[in-house]
Amino acid sequence: MDMNFTPEEIAFRDEVRGFLKDKLPEALAAKVKGGKRLLKGDYELWHTRLNERGWLAWHWPVDHGGTGWTPIEKHIFEEECVAAGAPRVVPFGLNMLGPVLIKFGSDEQRAHYLPRILNGDDWWCQGYSEPGSGSDLASLKTKAVRDGDHYLVNGQKTWTTLGHFADWIFCLVRTDSDCKPQQGISFLLIDMKTPGITVRPIVTLDGEHEVNEVFFEDVRVPVGNLVGEENKGWTYAKYLLTYERTGIAGVAFAKNGLAHLKQVAARQMKGRKPLAQDPLFASRVAQVEIDLMAMETFNLRTVSAAQHGGVPGVESSMLKIKGTEIRQEITDLLRRALGPYAAPFVPEGLDEGYNEPPIGPDYANPVASQYFNMRKVSIYGGSNEIQKNIVAKMMLGL
Structure with a gap:
């Protein structure tokens, strides 16, 4: 597999960056990057902007309003959105139910529900x-x-x-x-x-x-x-979960989190040298970066196979297992990098417009919330223990 983007894919990346620069409100991106609490209207605004551009339904066929992108273009788009600070697209209607209706729903259901999902109705x-x-x-x-x-x-x-x-x-x-x-x-x-x-x-x-x-x-x-x-709902449920588990892996979110972790660990904290200079901490960062690079390669291999007609099966379970472990490790290391500043948790600090003096660096307040929230990712969408059983059964015949 060629790991380099083609000239066409590079041009597509530049087009995505231009769209994000023009259509992603700076205030909204600042809320996302600052770990602020997002409101329903924030998600709806970004949903509408993507739909207006025709870039909302990545996973749908073109005749149902999909983008017609290749899996590599979907990968590029997701990475650029995360890097720019775009809110996540709420996946339940778009990325979970939509594909189920397209494959298993009636003509009447597709005609009624799919346009309403796209329009945000x-x-x-x-x-x-x-x-x-x-x-x-x-x-x-x-x-x-x-x-x-x-x-x-x-x-x-x-x-x-x-x-x-x-x-x-x-x-x-x-x-x-x-x-x-x-x-x-x-x-x-x-x-x-x-x-x-x-x-x-x-x-x-x-x-x-x-x-x-x-x-x-x-x-x-x-x-x-x-x-x-x-x-026959179990068949439809398994089909839906393939989409959900691959998304939970969150390669783009992990890469963005790792970059932030490195920035924080390299800063001089009051009373001590940067934690990045500690050999034990640096080795943990290096290990999670190696794991992330390996997972990104596996993810690209998986989407490349899909581009040529392959259907992700056990790969979605493998990505879910490793992806969630990596995301949990990154938030744990970020918490450690902040030291005592990771402990205070002021819920009001996640609200837009909160103006009280911060406890520690301005980027510290959401870290505790993010750490606790990330504890669940290895459980939902089918716990990692269950995913390991699936891998053992499908690949090893156990």
């Missing part, structure tokens, strides 16, 4: 995990019982990211209990305004309200909101 969230059914997703208990032209849904979902913003939720529900667990699951689209739905916040270790519990009590869902066939 609907904010989606994901209803997969339940209490006791996270990595063992096939054990889910939320039930959908057919009642004429509707399903009657009862149960609970948890760790529902940004569910408090959502208009709709795509849910895995049990429609048959008299079979193997994987064979009795269906994929439903549910309007969050339907009577019987309750959303309760979960405040995580970083002090943020990002995830939620969602309760369903006799929620009536039209049969037309079933995606694909009844009891």
